[in-house]
Amino acid sequence: MANEKGLTPRGEDFAAWYNEVVLRAELADYSPVRGCMVIRPYGYGIWENMQRALDGLFKETGHENAYFPLLIPQSFIEREKEHIAGFAPEVAVVTHAGGKELEEPLVIRPTSETIIYHMFAKWVQSYRDLPILMNQWANVMRWELRTRLFLRTSEFLWQEGHTAHASEAEAQEETQLILGLYRRFMEDWMAMPPLTGLKTEAERFAGAVRTYACEALMQDNRALQAGTSHNLGQNFSRQFDFRFQTEDGGEDYAWNTSGGVSTRLVGGLVMTHGDDVGLVLPPRLAPVHVVVVPILRGDASEAVLAKARAVQDALAARGVRAHLDDRDTGTPGAKFWEWERKGVPLRVEIGPKDVEKGQLVVVRRYVADGQEKKSFLEESAAVDAVPGVLDAIQAAMLEDALARREANSHRGVEDYGRFREIIEGDGGFVYAGWCGSADCETKAKDDTKATIRCLPSEEFRSADAPQSCLVCGGAATAEAVWARAY
RNA sequence: CGGGACGUGGCGCAGUCCGGUAGCGCACCUGAAUGGGGUUCAGGGGGUCGCCGGUUCGAAUCCGGCCGUCCCGACCA
Numbered sequence: 366m367a368n369e370k371g372l373t374p375r376g377e378d379f380a381a382w383y384n385e386v387v388l389r390a391e392l393a394d395y396s397p398v399r400g401c402m403v404i405r406p407y408g409y410g411i412w413e414n415m416q417r418a419l420d421g422l423f424k425e426t427g428h429e430n431a432y433f434p435l436l437i438p439q440s441f442i443e444r445e446k447e448h449i450a451g452f453a454p455e456v457a458v459v460t461h462a463g464g465k466e467l468e469e470p471l472v473i474r475p476t477s478e479t480i481i482y483h484m485f486a487k488w489v490q491s492y493r494d495l496p497i498l499m500n501q502w503a504n505v506m507r508w509e510l511r512t513r514l515f516l517r518t519s520e521f522l523w524q525e526g527h528t529a530h531a532s533e534a535e536a537q538e539e540t541q542l543i544l545g546l547y548r549r550f551m552e553d554w555m556a557m558p559p560l561t562g563l564k565t566e567a568e569r570f571a572g573a574v575r576t577y578a579c580e581a582l583m584q585d586n587r588a589l590q591a592g593t594s595h596n597l598g599q600n601f602s603r604q605f606d607f608r609f610q611t612e613d614g615g616e617d618y619a620w621n622t623s624g625g626v627s628t629r630l631v632g633g634l635v636m637t638h639g640d641d642v643g644l645v646l647p648p649r650l651a652p653v654h655v656v657v658v659p660i661l662r663g664d665a666s667e668a669v670l671a672k673a674r675a676v677q678d679a680l681a682a683r684g685v686r687a688h689l690d691d692r693d694t695g696t697p698g699a700k701f702w703e704w705e706r707k708g709v710p711l712r713v714e715i716g717p718k719d720v721e722k723g724q725l726v727v728v729r730r731y732v733a734d735g736q737e738k739k740s741f742l743e744e745s746a747a748v749d750a751v752p753g754v755l756d757a758i759q760a761a762m763l764e765d766a767l768a769r770r771e772a773n774s775h776r777g778v779e780d781y782g783r784f785r786e787i788i789e790g791d792g793g794f795v796y797a798g799w800c801g802s803a804d805c806e807t808k809a810k811d812d813t814k815a816t817i818r819c820l821p822s823e824e825f826r827s828a829d830a831p832q833s834c835l836v837c838g839g840a841a842t843a844e845a846v847w848a849r850a851y
Numbered sequence: 852c853g854g855g856a857c858g859u860g861g862c863g864c865a866g867u868c869c870g871g872u873a874g875c876g877c878a879c880c881u882g883a884a885u886g887g888g889g890u891u892c893a894g895g896g897g898g899u900c901g902c903c904g905g906u907u908c909g910a911a912u913c914c915g916g917c918c919g920u921c922c923c924g925a926c927c928a
Contacts, residue, residue, distance in 0.1 A: 380922095388862095509928095523928080663886090702889050716886090717887090718887075851927095
């Protein structure tokens with residue numbers, strides 16, 4: 366399976382390939398505790414860039430950051446019926462502290478709705494105190510039965526946005542706004558264009574009235590739920606006595622929303638753009654934009670190093686994250702492979718010949734159609750061109766990922782046999798009619814392991830609305846998108 | 852919790868059937884020569900073979916028990 370150079374070729378065994386990429390790019394490692402992942406500096410650098418971007422987007426929409434505690438009284442989690450039913454099997458519980466058994470066990474948050482709305486209730490008296498738009502960056506724990514680096518770890522890092530509003534309409538608007546924010550982030554930063562839509566009851570967040578999600582298609586044609594935005598209605602505010610006085614002097618329970626994206630996105634990035642060599646990063650999220658590799662040879666070494674430093678400085682002055690790999694071990698080739706494995710978008714090679722000719726060798730990690738991987742450019746022109754090239758790479762990666770998603774989206778599938786053929790064959794998104802019954806959803810899941818990823822948002826819906834249910838043939842009430850998912 | 856496989860230096864493995872006191876590749880350390888796509892040579896460090904017990908003169912190897920990991924399912928961002 367593994368090719369001569371060590372990595373498992375994509376396609377032959379996608380899961381093994383994925384793990385190899387994550388480990389060899391030094392994104393993460395296994396921890397001694399099952400299912401808990403150690404994020405290494407390089408992987409964390411990617412996450413940090415994601416955080417920065419998302420944090421900016423949230424602040425643009427008026428959110429403020431805050432922090433709520435890791436431990437939640439067990440009784441809080443149990444208050445909302447669907448919520449406890451959904452999360453009970455996977456919460457870790459602290460029973461002992463301070464050397465003795467606790468009177469009431471504490472759960473390690475699997476998500477923070479309960480503690481947050483408990484606090485909101487204390488802070489809000491009047492409609493004038495609303496809306497509250499809050500976000501927290503935190504870790505949560507869900508004791509999953511099976512785990513995968515980044516994609517499903519027992520503990521993960523995320524942002525969770527929580528809002529409270531005076532009206533149902535405003536909460537709904539917020540839910541859609543956040544969905545759009547996630548979508549924009551995935552497209553503009555990750556170059557991972559998702560499908561958006563409404564979750565079915567079976568897939569909805571435990572405790573929500575409506576859940577919307579971003580569903581991205583990975584290179585093995587399985588879907589990844591990459592972000593969710595929930596309209597919680599008054600489900601939590603009623604349980605946590607979160608009331609406020611209305612404009613007309615009455616009283617009402619607050620209308621809440623929540624949403625989140627996690628370190629899972631790093632896994633999505635790997636599975637969206639990685640290739641047989643390793644990781645491929647979109648420039649906007651790459652911890653290092655350009656790695657400068659000097660090729661040292663005898664007498665010329667000093668001049669080469671001086672040039673390499675000058676180039677690094679010039680790039681930094683243009684806002685480029687440039688790294689000089691001046692380690693004196695190994696050969697240039699070994700460094701080339703290492704940085705390619707790590708997905709660095711551009712490599713600049715500087716050797717004696719380049720110093721002599723006043724040129725730079727610029728090598729792209731991601732090669733779009735019709736481009737040369739390697740180019741030889743006059744030094745100052747090359748440096749000036751880098752920011753533009755990075756932007757172009759970012760754009761090309763999105764364009765290609767979008768084309769791939771569409772090429773693997775099957776619209777207007779009416780025949781159940783055909784549906785099975787696609788799902789059990791190459792996979793991808795299948796757009797089809799659905800009658801709205803959970804039985805049909807379950808039957809197809811049992812038959813094929815595919816689930817309804819979402820009922821697509823308007824702009825994703827097919828021009829010709831499907832008339833009949835894919836599974837039972839009855840009248841369709843909605844268009845549904847099916848896929849096998851992570 | 853059901854079905855399958857596996858636990859041997861940091862990583863990947865051989866050795867187990869047929870008991871004789873542990874080996875290979877990569878990585879690591881030292882030195883030298885190299886350096887434009889995974890350099891070469893020489894030297895070196897590191898493992899009580901998952902744990903406990905049994906059989907035996909002798910156990911990585913045979914027997915019993917336990918623990919753990921991975922894959923498939925159920926659960927899931």
